[in-house]
Amino acid sequence: MAAISRRRPLALAAAVAVALGAGALAVTSASAAEAPLKDYELTWGIKQSYRSYVTGMAAGSFTPAGGATQAADNGAFTFAGGTGTYDSDTHAVRLGFAGSLKIASKLHGFDLTLSDVRFDSGAAEITADVTSGGTTQDDVPLADVTVTRTMTGMETKLTKEAATVLGSASYEGAAGDPLTVVQKTPPTQSPSPTGSPSSSTSPSPTASTSPKPTGSASSTASPSASHTTSPSASASETGAATEGDIADGTLGWGVKQSFRTYVVDGPAKGRITASGGATQASGNGDFTFTEATGTYDTDADTLKAAFKGAVNFKGHEANGSYGLDLTLSGLTVELDGGTGELTADVESLGKTSDDVVLAHLTADSSDLKAEDDVISLDDVTAELTKAGAQAFGGFYTEGTVLDPVDLSVALSDDAQLPDGNGDGGSGNGSGTGGSGDSGTTSGTTGGGGTTGSTTGGVTGALASTGSDVPTGALGAAAAVTVAAGAGVVIAVRRRRQA
Template sequence: MSAVTRMPRRHRSRVLALAIAAATAGGAAALGLPALAAAADGAPPTLPLSGGTLDWGLKQSFRSYVTGPAAGTITTADGAGTNADGTYRFSGGTGTYDTGTHAVTVAFDGSVEFASTLHGFDIKLADIKLTTTGTTGTLTADVTAAGATSDDVDFASLDLSAATAGHDATGAITYDGIAAALTADGAQAFNGMYQAGTALDPADLAVTAGAAPTTPPTTPPTTPPTTAPTTAPGTDPSTEPTTPPTSAAPGTPATVVDGNLDWGVKESFRSYVTGPIADGKVESTGGATATASGYRFPKGTGTWDADGKTLNASFSGGVHFLGHLTGGTYALDLSFSDLKVSTNGATGTLTADVTSKDMTTGKSSSYDDLDVATLSGVAPAVNGQVVTITSAAAALSADGAKVFSGFYQAGDALDPVTVAVSLDEGAALPTAPAGSPAPTVSDASVEAPGAATAGGTDAGATLASTGSDTPVPLLLGAAGALVVTGAAATVLVARPKRLRGSAG
């Protein structure tokens, strides 16, 4: 994108509508001032918008999958192009700004097509539209796959509250870092592979407003904004426990005699493996068991230092993910064992012995004591002779990303980590989370209604996709998601009532 001049910090995070109104009524220097949001006397009820561009990459992990294991191609056309960072620019944006409601509607030229002969899909997104009202909005697209087109599929809900407003050298209004998340309609279209709220790539918008009123305001606003932000800043979980552990003498690490680690790796990954696409299974090994929130790894041993709030603990058992059975061999083959948790204050690390198969080459690699995740928000609590760490946030490490063939990026959120260890043989550990265990075999109940059986397809089901953070051979928003083996195909299309063209 062209160079952007940033507004002072106090003017950032304003809504797009205010930026357009301000630029129209008082020039780009007044960008983001709420007092200029209302249309000036004589201004038309709507203002034309033109020359718009939208930079959006859908999901970086999906792009990596298409050009990686799927050995596919990504083609932009009809006015769209590819940016240096791999995202796409949709150009020719035209639309309107309603001076009464401050609603913005912009439609863009261009299309992007994802295709893979190896994994059997061809999906095209076109007619991208962005609409906003206040600090929220929606991004829609027409989806063509399997010979059928579904119009105006709601791909993402938009949140402009944390985006950065500015203007570029041409005078166009810019809005960078618009947060995008999967909508409820999108989750339904994805057949449940993604949950509503899943983060997609952020979007950058640039648009030029129509001519300003012939008589611009002569008096600058005299009243500063009186409305406080509607969303208070989040609370940084930096406060450590105020009561020091009492389970060991000061300066003497206590011995961990038993313990459990509860961790599910990643919920969306588990759902994918046991769902209708990978059609796989999850095996608990070495004493590990499935729980409602993932897996429990038992028989913890190690040390706990009460003074430094330092825990070093190892756990037994493992978990083995298998999917995409092809010729008697699973293309997806990933296992974790010998898990360890090390914490120091509010941070920590989760390590494991990992065996991972490259889905493209079929080559297996093994890693001992690999740093899989970094932990934050660690808050040890001591109750008698039991130390617990509940739901510490886990983020994929750079080393951990490589066992997923690069489809997850360093920093991506994994399932939270819960640890309970005892410092005395007689101390009772907490029970496993209540509820149904995580699936350990293929669960046919998650298959879309009307999904194809082996040797056939059904394009009348709902649109399927991998979701933004699942490293799997599915199509984003695809109407055709084919099992890697080629023996079965599930062709899914969003919003059947809007279908046009052949549906098979």
């Protein structure tokens, strides 16, 4: 397991001082090394995006039992009844907690249970027993922990074993939700290894002091933010008007590399199909959308361009039905003074929402400049919106940075776009499995088979423009299908002492 920087014994001693009282640290060498602890609670959400994936795209559920609970709105989990010991020699707190958590999705075919959750400040980790497919692996290390003095809001880092449990290698090394370990009912006196009462009544941290996990902050800047009033070079050398209709153009965008990998090479075991004038670069690369139409104004630094082509993501096939069937089409870019938005028509499992604002866009410059009758913008930052997060079923949180956008539009019929195509609308490109040419053919990355929508339901997987989906956690990207459905054997070493 990948290790993180472990706290030194003195730092761990300080962490326990608040929880146990200073008297617990004044244990003499003649006393027993371990003092008993009880009535502790552990609160941890695993990872916000994972929770959103389970209840969103996977249409699954979390079922806590035996003393474990979950906060409202798909929040973090709390395991109560924590008991254990404080080691005065190593200054380590070791606690085991009651309760279990069942994580299941019939649609994506997984069913696993976490139980016997443990926290060890000395090893700086969280472990749990994981039951899947009738087999239980004991003491699976789920996360490394950056132990703090108060033991509240501690940073966590998911392990390789956790990535296996959650079903995607992308989780290895990813930041998990913050961890809080508190004593539910502070003792009237500090524990003493000899059993004799101690005069110390130092309070322990309470759950009210722990920060609540929150989603990623999104940009509050309006896509139509006012632009600079300074004049820009608006007309091209060939005399193109400073405003008018777009003759042609291409849009290069990969959506997000990790999502493409998840669909083709990850747990979805699926395929990506570009069609209708869109193509995909080889090696599961970026997409190119063509035949732009729209308007521009280089004096006002505004542009609106719509592109032809569609891309379909399909995966999690079971008996001819798909748990993931997402199509993006009708992509449109609108910019005003260097900021704007990317919209698309989104079809998911047979349900369609038009003109969903997928991403906020920010260009390097607020000026639109034409050279040889072509306006080109490279590496435009794309940040996922709330509606975009819902469209992807909680795979990524609002504010997640997507793949950058490359945009080129021709202002005249004879202008040459960067790829060498002119003629106002040819815009062909190569893609894995074929070339997109005015919608006549399509390119597919991944497995073969037909494309199109498949009926079936994932409630809330499709964005509803202008409405809020009742979820307290939006997400980033993975499934539990491999770990639960395929019965993966998790290679771990037993952490608990005999």
